[in-house]
Amino acid sequence: MKILYATSEAVPFCKTGGLADVAGSLPAALAAQGVETAVVLPLYRRVREQFGPELEYLCYDYVDLAWRRSYCGLFRLIRDGVTYYFLDNEQYFNRPALYGYMDDGERFGFFSRAVVRMLHHMAFWPDVIHCNDWQTALIPIYLKDDGVREERFRSIRTVMTIHNIEYQGRYGTEVVGDLFGLDHGWVDDGTIMMDGDVNLMKAAVLCADAVTAVSPSYAEELKYAFFAHGLESVMRRCAYKLSGVLNGIDMKRYDPAADQLIAANYSAADLSGKAKDKAELQRMMGLREEPDTPIIAVVSRLVSHKGLDLIREVFHDIMELPVQMVVLGQGDQQYQEFFTWAQSQYPGRMAARIDYSEALSMAIYSGADLFLMPSKSEPCGLSQMIAMRYGTVPIVREVGGLKDTVHPYEAWRDAGNGFTFAAYNSGDMLFVIRQAVGLYRDYQEQFRRLQQRCMAGDFSWGRSAGEYVRIYCGITGQPAPQFQREEPAAAPAQPEEPPAQPEKGPEQPKLTGKPEQAKLAGKPEQPKLTGKPEQAKLAGKPEQAKLAGKPEQAKLTGKPKQAKLTGKPERAKLTAKPDQPKLTETAGQPAQSGEPEKKPRAKKTAARKPAGKKSAAAKPAAKKGSAAEKKTAADKAKE
Structure with missing residues (x-):
């Protein structure tokens, strides 16, 4: 997505009010969210004096404004991931101040016309032109007017941000053709007229694809006469495309812990x-x-x-x-x-x-x-x-x-x-x-x-930039840039890994050959064996499971003589089913020896050996079990 941010001032180049702070911070925040962003400004005298050596001259062309045909130079400066374009015309912009001149209407009429006519000389063709206040209010109108004759302008969408509706760009009707070069039809259908005057703010609100105010509460207030300065009916009519997006500040610039302009630095933890x-x-x-x-x-x-x-x-x-x-x-x-x-x-x-x-x-x-x-x-x-x-x-x-x-x-x-x-x-x-x-x-x-x-x-700009990206997506139909960036990284890694673990682990989990550390094959987790011999379950939690070193913790069976380990004492195998693994063929049957367990001896063994090793009581039980099986097999042979 490509956004061209049109403004009459921006920090650090030129500033008279809050608009410059917004224009100096929001484009960089948009660029950080993956939006290709450029800013276009007039090339004022103070910009040329302070940043002249950094400006790159690109080209020049002539811009038609009513009966005038005026020179327009194009300069570029790249800063903080944002491309800044400057439109040069010394007659209009080589002055000590930014505003306050009798011909301000003509000056910013030329600027708006030049933004549209110089687009093909810039590095990219924008999807959205974001306009700000009355100084750029003619841009949506010129795009509509030129789009009737040139198809290339029809794809561009516009957003109009109202920073202060008190300043609306109001002029007499004679300026429409003579000053701005527009057909009188814009007056006849009432698009550009309000209370008998030309009103550039009203026309921009009607022609823009989306309108924003600089805070949610201000967006609601603009529907009432006390705040809207005569445009309340227009704002209520366009309420369907009106949004309030709260401005932010540069959190790095305004940081008391690092600010070099203050006498002493401090933070919330240390005031x-x-x-x-x-x-x-x-x-x-x-x-x-x-x-x-x-x-x-x-x-x-x-x-x-x-x-x-x-x-x-x-x-x-x-x-x-x-x-x-x-x-x-x-x-x-x-x-x-x-x-x-x-x-x-x-x-x-x-x-x-x-x-x-x-x-x-x-x-x-x-x-x-x-x-x-x-x-x-x-x-x-x-x-x-x-x-x-x-x-x-x-x-x-x-x-x-x-x-x-x-x-x-x-x-x-x-x-x-x-x-x-x-x-x-x-x-x-x-x-x-x-x-x-x-x-x-x-x-x-x-x-x-x-x-x-x-x-x-x-109060960071990241929050506000996200809201503007949502508005841009809504009027262009394009997906949010952050989703496009995350998609390639998320696709290959996640689906493959979960199936890889069950192929080794749950099929045939085995305890390792070292008696001091029981592990499941293929998994780093260690299972716990339940205290009941007829149902030894694997623990669902990743805690380390230990073989009974102490009779009160993680026992192999309820009685040490009942749970028999298989032939090799160094490898205790669990059965194929992970939910009900059997320790031996006779697990869950009564003890064959009939002798009770000697608990004091088990505690002594547990105290002497580390947790996870086989107890001393388990070994005799295994031997007797083996002898009893041989005797039973011999009796059956005689019969």
Whole structure:
């Protein structure tokens, strides 16, 4: 199976948000599951500057977009088992930032058109093109449009992943032909239209073979007006092909035991290093160095849907608690100004950095005690997973991916991995913050176990990749790649071995010639003989069976005189039937000598000889038995 992952950003090449983390981790996880995966990206200026020497130039072609005919170069870079393709056009992509330009619609319209038209120049023809957000939403539409005229495009299936439905790619109707080069029929039948505007997200949802959201809860929320931003009717209509697949994080990258960006490493078994990281964070941010004061952290884009209004409403109430607070992020001016002012109001207890720094964010994740994320809407969220990975307990609102990853703490049974509240209400948020601070200060052992449960969570991409493979198989009809890999290894070995053992063992099991170790021929297991002389059974368990050295353990017969060994004392043979083997022809008959067994002598012999050897009482019995048989044969001859 071949998957082409189309995205506008991906770690480590370019990043503005969570989409880059997903695009940087999911393709590698798919490749690890046997899926041949490639990623296609625009060749931005920052990519060329940082990775230029590693890029391999393949070819160039011209791409038609409406009345424009534009150059498109194709570059390649192979990394971690994944092939990355970069589409080059300096007019559109040689700019300092990724987004935020007046012609973004034209820029990513060109990118979507180039992905489709440059397929024949790439190393493989994909079975599925996986699109992400509005920047690649035109790809399913172009495939449908070109497929009418060119049969080669009809075999390609598409998946559309919604990372944040708030951004839909909305434009005026005049762009359909002039900007995107599409026939006006796409407008007339309503496929690309929503509320009087061109809506690229709506068109992609209708045209894609499968639609996914980045968490199960978010997939359900998209059917309601509060979360869907006007597309709720479309999402309900396409519910039959909508799935929620929870994002993951790179567990190797975010590992407190090996992370090189933090001051001290630590693990769930030994959290002593986290105390050192906390002290380092307090020094970096200018906070008072108080090891017993909990630090509440916020690492976020400073925008309204992150729930920052709730923090602003009860900020003074939070600071009345014995806590310190750290904020890192940038965004809307109103929130930047608020947190800058808050820092001046509580010097030594509140610190804000209106910026984004990877090193500082990791210092906060590892050094803070509580992580506050009261989002109004949160499709998935990665920050809470990273925080838990570093033993920083999350405080979140039960929405989207936060609800799927953080489970409320329950003191009565010592369960859960964080603190949650349901209503979008500052009072409810303040209540659970007080709970978390109280647990930290008064119940340190319980808080430590809570941290360990956070760190033990599985947020790996392997789980998510398996779900995407299932979706790919569903729309292509192809079997899962892992089944194809396992089939050749499993076929030759298993069926042959079981029949090979019964041919030697159960037919004629024999005890070995060494009296100190009784073995079945052809099998490593040693059988146990039952205590009843008339029915000596082979033990069904593989434990080692011993001949009676002690009369209370694994006896040959109930009475030593009744069980006779066959002619050769060095090889005691069992009969052909493994379920009821007979020791001698007279097994189960009364003792011929009529003399009782001398138990003290048997115990003395057992003590003197190792377990598994024949007892001294067995030898005379065998001799007398032989003499009696001869006498009986002589009397019959005389008669």
